[in-house]
Amino acid sequence: MAERILVLAEQLEGQLTDVTLELIGVARRLAAPRGSTVDALVLGEGVSALAATVPADRTLLMEHPALRLFNPEAAQRALEAVARETSPWLVLVPNTSLGMDVAAAVATRLGWPLVAYCQAIEERDGQLVATSQLFGGKILADCPVGTDHAVISVLAGAFSSEAAAPEPPARIERLAPPAELDGLRVRAVGLERPEAADVDITRAEKIVAVGRGIESKENLELAEELAEGLGAVVAASRPLVDAGWLPRSRQVGKSGLKVKPRLYLALGISGAPEHLEGMRDAELIIAVNTDPKAPIFDVAHYGVVADLFEVAEALQERLGG
Amino acid sequence: MTLAVILKQVPDVVEELAIDPSGTDLDRDSVSYVVNEFDEHALEEALLLREATGEDVVVVGVDTTGELDQALYTALAKGAQRAVKLVGDVEGSWLSTRALAGLLAPVIRELSPRLVLTGVQAPDDLDGQLAPTLGALLDWPHTGVVVGTELADGLVRVRKELWGGIMLDLELATPAVLGIQAARATPRYVPVGRVRQAMRESTIEEVEVETPVESAPKLSRLRAPEAAGRAEMLTGSPSDVVERILEILRARGLY
Ligand SMILES: Cc1cc2nc3c(=O)[nH]c(=O)nc-3n(C[C@H](O)[C@H](O)[C@H](O)COP(=O)(O)OP(=O)(O)OC[C@H]3O[C@@H](n4cnc5c(N)ncnc54)[C@H](O)[C@@H]3O)c2cc1C
Numbered sequence: 001m002a003e004r005i006l007v008l009a010e011q012l013e014g015q016l017t018d019v020t021l022e023l024i025g026v027a028r029r030l031a032a033p034r035g036s037t038v039d040a041l042v043l044g045e046g047v048s049a050l051a052a053t054v055p056a057d058r059t060l061l062m063e064h065p066a067l068r069l070f071n072p073e074a075a076q077r078a079l080e081a082v083a084r085e086t087s088p089w090l091v092l093v094p095n096t097s098l099g100m101d102v103a104a105a106v107a108t109r110l111g112w113p114l115v116a117y118c119q120a121i122e123e124r125d126g127q128l129v130a131t132s133q134l135f136g137g138k139i140l141a142d143c144p145v146g147t148d149h150a151v152i153s154v155l156a157g158a159f160s161s162e163a164a165a166p167e168p169p170a171r172i173e174r175l176a177p178p179a180e181l182d183g184l185r186v187r188a189v190g191l192e193r194p195e196a197a198d199v200d201i202t203r204a205e206k207i208v209a210v211g212r213g214i215e216s217k218e219n220l221e222l223a224e225e226l227a228e229g230l231g232a233v234v235a236a237s238r239p240l241v242d243a244g245w246l247p248r249s250r251q252v253g254k255s256g257l258k259v260k261p262r263l264y265l266a267l268g269i270s271g272a273p274e275h276l277e278g279m280r281d282a283e284l285i286i287a288v289n290t291d292p293k294a295p296i297f298d299v300a301h302y303g304v305v306a307d308l309f310e311v312a313e314a315l316q317e318r319l320g321g
Numbered sequence: 322m323t324l325a326v327i328l329k330q331v332p333d334v335v336e337e338l339a340i341d342p343s344g345t346d347l348d349r350d351s352v353s354y355v356v357n358e359f360d361e362h363a364l365e366e367a368l369l370l371r372e373a374t375g376e377d378v379v380v381v382g383v384d385t386t387g388e389l390d391q392a393l394y395t396a397l398a399k400g401a402q403r404a405v406k407l408v409g410d411v412e413g414s415w416l417s418t419r420a421l422a423g424l425l426a427p428v429i430r431e432l433s434p435r436l437v438l439t440g441v442q443a444p445d446d447l448d449g450q451l452a453p454t455l456g457a458l459l460d461w462p463h464t465g466v467v468v469g470t471e472l473a474d475g476l477v478r479v480r481k482e483l484w485g486g487i488m489l490d491l492e493l494a495t496p497a498v499l500g501i502q503a504a505r506a507t508p509r510y511v512p513v514g515r516v517r518q519a520m521r522e523s524t525i526e527e528v529e530v531e532t533p534v535e536s537a538p539k540l541s542r543l544r545a546p547e548a549a550g551r552a553e554m555l556t557g558s559p560s561d562v563v564e565r566i567l568e569i570l571r572a573r574g575l576y
Contacts, residue, residue, distance in 0.1 A: 012483070070489060072464045076457075097466040097483045100442070100500075104449030105457040108419060113539060116449040129541070135444045136334035139347070141540045143447070153449065185462040185494035189478075194486030206575065230576065242503045248486050255466070255482045255502070263575050270335070284573060286566060287552065293337060295546065302569060303552035304562050314559035318567060 002034040002147045006088035007056065008079055009040045010098055012070065013191070014050050019094040019156040024056055025163030026121060026154065027092055030128070031057075034147075039086060043067045043078050051172050055164045060086075064177040069188035072101035074181050080106045081178040090145070095153040097255065103153040112149040117273065119158040121145075137273045137295035156254070157277050197249030199233050206232035206263040209252060209279070210240065213268015213289065213308050217245045222312050223267065229319030235259065237269050253278035267308040271296025288312075324367045325432050326401070327425060327439035327451065328382040328392050330354040334444050340543045346415050347543070356392045359440025365504035366470055367438050368400045374472050377402040379432055383424050383530070385411050390525060391516075398511045398519040405432070409530040418446050420533035422454040428528055429459065434496060436477055441465045441500040447538035452500030462493040465500030 005027045010017045020040075027038040040056035045068040051061040060082060066074040079102055083091055093103040095117055107114035119140075120131040128145045130152050145152070201207060208227040214220060220234070227234045234250065241251040252259055254274035264282035269275060271287070271294055279285070280299045287300035288308045297303040304311055332338060332352040339348040367378045380396040382389050384406050393404035407424055416424075429437055442450045442465075456463025468488075469480035477497055481489045493499075555565045570576035 012487075070483075072453075072491070073462055076453075097481065100450055100465050101453055101463070103453070104418065105453040105463065107449065108422070108454050108457040114449045116446060132447055132540075134447060135332060135338055135347075138334055138338050138545070139340070140544050140546055141447055141538070142542045142544070143538075143540045185497075186464070187492045189490040189492055191483075192488040192490065230570075238503075243507055251486075255484055255486075257485055262573070263570065284569070284575070286569070291335070293545075297552040297554075298546050300552040302566070303554045304566075305554065305556075306559065306562065310559040311562055314563040315566065318560075318563055 002036050002089045004086055004088040005031050005036050005038050005090045005092065006083060006086060007038060007040045008091070008093045008099065008102065009042045009054055010094050010096060011042065011044055011047060011050055014044070014047055016050060016054065017094070017096070018161060019096060019154070021055070021161035021164045022156070022159040023092045023094060023154055024054070025161055026159050027056075028163055030090065030121065036089070039088065041079060041082050043075055048172070059172045060175050061172055062175045062177050064181045066181045066184055067177070069191060070098050071184065071186055071188045073184050073186035075102050076105045077178055077180045080109050082175065083110060087149075089147045089149060091151045093151060093153045095155050099153055103151055107151040110149070112151050114151045114153065115143045115145065116153045118152045118154045119273075121152065133273050137271060137276065137298070138293060155273060155277065157280065194248060197247065199249070201233055201235045201250060201252065202257050202259055204233040204259070204261050206230055207235045207259060207261045207282075208232045208265045208267065209235045209237070209269060210267050211237040211269030212239050214240070217243075219309075220245060222309070222316070225316055226312055226319070229316060230263075230265075232263065232265070237275050266296055266300070267312060269296055270294050271299065322435040323377045323379050323432060324370055325429055325434040325437045326360070326364045326367045326378060326380045326396070327437065328360045328364065328380055328396065329357045329421070329440070329443055329451070330382075330386045330389060330392060331357045331444050340545075344542045345540055349413055354386050354388055357440045357443045359442060359501060361508040362504040363438040363440050363499075363501040364396055364399065364401070365506060365508040366501050368509070369505055370436070370470060370472055371400065376435060376472075379403040379405060379434065381405045381407070381425065381428060381432070383407040383411060383416065383421060385414055385416055387412050393525050394519045394523070395511060395516050397523050398515040399509055404523070404525045405528060406525050407528050407530045410532040411530070411536065414536060415445060415538065416533070416536050417448045417538040418451055418454050419448055420536040422451060422458050423533050424530045425455060426458045429455070435472065436495060437498040438501055439498075441467070441502040447540065450500055452498050456498040459498065461496050461498050463498035463500070464491055464493065466502045467499045468503045469505050470499065
């Protein structure tokens with residue numbers, strides 16, 4: 001019996017995240033032919049107004065002080081309790097910083113299989129197949145999913161949010177928090193938002209983005225010059241920011257910023273799923289990489305298999321001249 | 322007390338990856354292995370904690386490649402005090418995260434560390450990340466995407482990265498399991514000479530483990546993403562390519 005699909009809704013400070021709607025959209029698509037209903041679990045404190053906007057068949061609302069800010073232990077206990085109670089055949093969790101703490105832990109505790117990093121869920125020959133993106137996006141793994149309990153953690157941005165019906169939920173059901181929420185070993189202390197940046201890459205029309213292929217901090221100068229010539233700003237993949245070569249405000253991707261410029265020129269970026277999450281919607285993507293199999297070419301409109309320094313220098317010559 | 326760091330060797334994704342004839346694993350003979358990048362950060366974070374608190378650092382790994390010694394000696398050369406290698410009938414296999422966590426859990430319990438640190442994720446984590454899986458098996462508090470840690474009495478303060486630069490500060494009672502995204506400093510480099518010295522002067526402790534019942538991730542097929550996606554490839558000399566790029570930009574009013 002494939003009765004219920006359970007979606008873990010993600011919210012931060014009363015704001016539903018985009019990925020939640022994407023998950024509900026997928027859940028609806030899978031639910032329709034099976035006659036399943038879609039439950040969305042909203043965790044928080046003082047979030048009943050938000051719960052009323054979640055487009056699921058039924059919104060399960062659990063409120064508790066420990067759920068005010070994200071608390072991985074509280075969220076894990078809550079989802080586990082609800083999954084035991086409602087026995088869904090499928091649980092969808094976002095593969096985000098928050099969802100990652102919960103999906104594997106709950107699946108392990110329940111003994112249910114988990115497919116992580118899911119980027120597609122399709123019907124193939126009468127079988128539901130979840131596709132996981134592995135090895136830095138270079139390999140896809142097709143995993144059959146049965147109807148006797150599974151957990152899938154879904155990559156943000158992999159599905160459209162439009163399939164989530166816009167009408168408000170048929171009903172909101174309040175759930176009592178499990179007793180464990182009063183004896184947690186994890187405490188959420190607070191959130192810190194980033195300081196205002198010198199350059200707002202989310203507003204830039206053109207971006208020259210550099211990755212680890214740039215090799216050294218000194219070589220960033222080349223990117224700066226190119227950006228100047230093109231009227232663009234410089235952004236980067238995460239490792240360059242971790243190394244302190246550029247400020248955090250220039251990072252594109254899952255834990256950085258989401259950008260949608262008219263031009264994204266990617267130099268020496270492999271195109272890991274976490275990077276693609278932040279730039280796949282750019283209007284024009286041109287990628288330069290020495291590796292013809294680099295996943296960045298899967299999202300780029302134009303690709304060049306070449307040494308970025310040769311291309312950048314040739315471009316600089318033309319722009320400077 | 323100790324800090325346990327779990328290291329895993331994974332296929333180097335910068336190299337060409339081939340799928341074996343079974344279609345359900347990589348061609349392991351042609352793979353070159355590296356320590357999971359995020360595990361390197363976990364080790365660095367543990368070494369930084371050691372500098373502040375004097376804890377011993379124990380590195381632990383399951384030898385699925387037959388080459389784990391190199392990684393463990395390198396960790397010892399970087400400043401770890403002990404290295405523990407789990408061996409058994411697991412060489413050459415792609416262990417699922419749950420199987421890996423199942424092998425590690427009793428060993429970690431025995432080590433009784435204040436903290437377990439490992440990478441936030443690995444390129445082959447089909448059934449999810451190690452930190453939350455191990456945390457669930459041990460029933461210890463856990464969290465991932467950690468970019469900073471500080472040990473205090475009976476707890477660890479961690480900074481967890483959400484998105485858009487937003488940070489969440491958490492306190493976890495110890496023992497706890499952390500999935501490290503980035504250490505507070507770039508993972509340190511160690512000269513080959515020091516690794517050789519570690520090989521001469523230290524020993525790796527071995528623990529024999531049983532083969533897990535269901536060890537491999539469940540999948541029907543591996544494949545490469547659809548024929549190199551949708552990029553139109555520009556070929557020719559760098560100046561040819563640049564001319565084409567400028568044409569494309571001009572056509573869109575971008576140059
Ligand atoms: C929870 C989480 C969140 C993350 N968030 C982000 C994020 O927000 N943003 C982000 O970017 N990453 C993020 N990552 C990291 C991500 O997984 C990758 O590690 C990262 O994107 C890789 O950066 P890169 O492409 O610069 O480096 P690599 O993957 O090392 O790629 C370098 C590329 O340069 C090419 N190259 C080398 N030399 C040259 C040359 N001379 N000319 C041309 N090409 C060359 C290589 O072929 C290679 O493809 C996150 C990871 C996790 C686990």
